[in-house]
Amino acid sequence: MEGQNISDIIEQYLKSILADSEHVEIRRSEIADLFDVVPSQINYVIKTRFTIQNGYLVESKRGGGGYIRIERVNLLDDIDVLNTLISVIGDDINERDAVSIIQTLYDEDVISRREADLMAVMVSKQTLALTDRQVADVLRAHVLISLLNRLRYES
Amino acid sequence: MEGQNISDIIEQYLKSILADSEHVEIRRSEIADLFDVVPSQINYVIKTRFTIQNGYLVESKRGGGGYIRIERVNLLDDIDVLNTLISVIGDDINERDAVSIIQTLYDEDVISRREADLMAVMVSKQTLALTDRQVADVLRAHVLISLLNRLRYES
DNA sequence: CCATTCTTTGACTAATGTTGACTAACATTA
DNA sequence: TAATGTTAGTCAACATTAGTCAAAGAATGG
Structure with missing residues (x-):
């Protein structure tokens, strides 16, 4: 075995x-x-x-x-929400979809208002200021997935 | 240990x-x-x-x-912590220094443990996975400054 | 038996730590 | 003031770890 x-x-x-x-x-x-x-x-x-x-x-x-x-680490109960959202993201994502995912996290009480704000800043076009928009979309997906994975557990 | x-x-x-x-x-x-x-x-x-x-x-x-x-130094007592830290960041910053700054924000009670963790994820090499390290350092500085500026509002 | 996936390996890369020769700043004394 | 001594600073070479990646080998499923 x-x-x-x-x-x-x-x-x-x-x-x-x-x-x-x-x-x-x-x-x-x-x-x-x-x-x-x-x-x-x-x-x-x-x-x-x-x-x-x-x-x-x-x-x-x-x-x-x-x-x-x-x-x-202790995995939290929000795993299902997180898994679902991660599967939605894919290889790239635009700002609008990213924000809607963050909104969902807030609605589901996975994150606070302030955490949502910080995350929104993080996925904004302005913050991910790159010449190539495609690259920015890929990076945004990376960022979001990393953040969601971080939300799986508490330290 | x-x-x-x-x-x-x-x-x-x-x-x-x-x-x-x-x-x-x-x-x-x-x-x-x-x-x-x-x-x-x-x-x-x-x-x-x-x-x-x-x-x-x-x-x-x-x-x-x-x-x-x-x-x-107690950055809060002196001037505005955020201004001080932003001035320290410059045009680019490596992960190590970025994490130090986030740690300082936590030490100074500007952000919570969880917010610090999320921010650390945001500036990590893995998250900012770009082929060019120099570009990643520049982006990281951009990201950090955006996050710090966001912390000014509301509270 | 073939195709696919998982495992193993090692060459190359990256990050961090340690050392010492040389340099710069400051103090003391002649 | 000049010469000398006493500190700290810089920098590059070297040492010591871990990470990445792709190719080769092994196992598994159809």
């Missing part, structure tokens, strides 16, 4: 630590050595198995004393 | 003093000796961790009796 491949084994290892602790902090090369894989495989495991959809937050730092930290 | 590298440890040391006092005045070589690093590492720590974006002012003097003085 599980544990067929090394990625699954590493996943289980990390999750066994996360069963007791709210977070786990690793040195990438150490875990890679422990399981005798190349360091980038750790990135693969994290990218495929410790996503925000699964309730995990990942942060890292490079350089001396660098680390990768995985944190377990 | 963080602070695996010596720069983090020195940062924590200085901040522990600043927790009680409005300022800390050091002799560079003494701190360098204390932590067994070269003197210029102290400059590195200050340059990366005690910037105005972080709410600190640094002044120093060379020659006999020289010193480095780090002061915690």
